[in-house]
Amino acid sequence: MSTTTYAVKGMTCGHCVQAVSTEVGKVPGVTDVRVDLEAGAVTVTSDGPADEQAVAVAVDEAGYEVVGLRA
Secondary structure: OEEEEEEEEOOOOHHHHHHHHHHHHOOOOEEEEEEEOOOOEEEEEEOOOOOHHHHHHHHHHOOOEEEEEEO
């Protein structure tokens, strides 16, 4: 298992949480998605190392932007 936290710009409400969770959850290997609106963060748990490009594309599909990784 692998967990990666991404900094995401533009999320402000419950709809944002649902949209990002749904799109990122479709990325192959992803087993859990947690969105923290206050921190502007999305934590992705996956079977192996997450495909960062696929996660960024999924976040973009939801209407937001990955701006980096969080420690």
